[in-house]
Amino acid sequence: MKQIYLVEDDPKIAGLLKDYLERYEYTVTIVKAFDNIIGEFKQLTPHLVLMDINLPRYDGFYWCRQIRSISNCPIIFISARDSGMDQVMAIENGGDDYITKPFNFDVVQAKIKGIMRRIYGEYAVSKQADFVEIDGFVLYLTAMEAKYKEDAAVLTKNEFVLLKAFTDQLNQVLSRTHLLEMLWDDEHFVDDNTLSVNITRLRKKLEDIGIENSIQTVRGAGYKMVNTWSGT
Template sequence: MKRIYLVEDDPKIANLLKGYLEKYEYIVTIVEVFDKIMEEFKENDPHLVLLDINLPRYDGFYWCRKIRSISNCPIVFLSARDSGMDQVMAMENGGDDYITKPFDFDVIQAKIKSIIRRIYGEYAVTRQVDFIEINQFTLHLTSMEMAFQDSVVALTKNEFILLKEFVEHENQVLSRTHLLEILWDDEHFVDDNTLSVNITRIRKKLEDIGIKSCIQTVRGAGYKFVNTWSSTL
């Protein structure tokens, strides 16, 4: 059964839509706390998000961008705003579709079915994962950037190679020899000092975005990447 996260501030519409979609065996979770949409999104891990634009405090475009920073989950906007510019903004902020209110429940169900079939079903195309995410810390694989909350920092090639290895082996001790080997290429000689300098730079950049002491030195063994920031969120 596919999970849907419904972000709608009109309780009547939300409950009617939830009841209708559950007849088609979707598991529908309605937003509970509008200031904690990202936390609820991660907890529910939905296959699809239905997202209103006019929401308390931050609008749907904002939350779409936040979700897109950590997930490729399809997002369908539901809104009474029917201007072409709103629809353009929805797509530019990462939306997959846009349905205007008042809407026909059968149309919504058909669109959801089509998107889920395309993304997860018989027409699905394998997507290349473009990021690694650990509790709001994101390593972007194509752009070679790391992000935490609202901060983004660019990485050099060597910094990126090392940090990717750390993130992919969270809580595992990586020896200096192993790290030197993954930095080695045919064109550049890599010595022990190069490794030390790059790890120092990564630690500094992590501190600049609010993450401290996550790359820990294990004496006589190497280094370990540890989630030290969860308790501060």
């Protein structure tokens, strides 16, 4: 059974979520000590985290960054904050998805199921090969790391999924809808701006290792990755 770590300070909401999700054969552990979230995370080693933003002491963005420093475990934010900026901040701080309160339990379960399937199930990256190499540029599949020459960049889950798609279909245009479906399964449940944020962050990380202008915007169509580093 997949383990979910639920970081929610409203006991009623936490209890309802736990009861609902356990019907779908998830094991749900509710946070006990809000000043020791990272310690509880390490002890549980969950498959997924549901994270509120407004928490005692430090907010969910802080704890998401702490988890990201040690793990690529998928994190879904659940919050009453419904502004676009909060959703952007959630993605920028390492979150994988964002659900606003009040929420539909079926939507929460569908998003969890989609992420679990993508990361651990039938859509998970094949373990037959450990890396993809293109003219000296290497994408490590298990470490989720991009490397060119002597420089390397650690990728978030979303950045890795995007870069893997681009390298698999080099020089081919991938539509925004297709990329959103890869990241969040149903593009209607997420602000389209979050894709732009992830693309911008991925471009910056590639630039930091010497790969410039490789992910290009194709106006009205989507994005494509071209080999700009080998001179071909």
